[in-house]
Amino acid sequence: MVYGAAPEAQPRRIEITAKRFSFDPGELTLKRGEPVVLVLKSVDVAHGLRFRELGVDVKVGKGAESEVEFTPGKTGDFVGHCSVFCGGGHGSMKLTLHVVE
Amino acid sequence: MTPRRAIVVVAAAAILALAGCKATPPSAFETWVVTAAKHHVFVGNRSQQNPFPATPEVIAEGKEAFSHYCVACHGLDGQNTGVPFVGHISPPIPSLASPDVQRYADGQLKWVIDNGIWPSGMPGSKGTLSDEEIWTIVAFLRHLPPAGSQGEPEMYPH
Known part of the structure; x- marks a missing residue:
């Protein structure tokens, strides 16, 4: 925080809970160009959330919380996957992100 | 018919x-x-192309994805190094570097990893690994390290 500077709007924080083998919420809609902080919380083992096309990858330890700030640069639908192998349903653990104008 | x-x-x-x-x-x-x-x-899916280019990053990702599950039978090098039961299973576990495996098209390798090969011991991994991970594994299979160069899977005592 820089004192005397004009207060800037904090990026919106979006909490996502990861548990074997799903994300909650399973779908998100964001605006292109609007910065957000994704807060990933694990309620069981280590997980991750990666949107390959958007260059976003956040990993979280067992029972922990971790965050990443990013600004969606393009519109469209993007499917994020768990990026830390977490067991038998790992490959089906997805979150769909809609980026709109 | x-x-x-x-x-x-x-x-x-x-x-x-x-x-x-x-x-x-x-x-x-x-x-x-x-x-x-x-x-x-x-084994179908011959014509599907790997959506990822075989860059060093993609091959490294494939190696990582391969390390969770596939190494139990195929070894870290895909050539059965350190797999204790490799001599006691029929049909035998092929070396993934062998011509019989490498002759499959990329799409067929994806199909085999998705669906497995019944009735051999090869299980399907659809749902356990994501499509992205499976395609990176296909890239890794095309660029396997030399046999024996990766040591033995951690899951076995050695």
């Missing part, structure tokens, strides 16, 4: 006739029939 269906039926009958319950090594003839049947009849 369509010609393709007829081929499937004939191939299935030939394989059933050759199938035994005893885990002895397959004969050269059995291996030839089954290999040809897999390549030309049973």
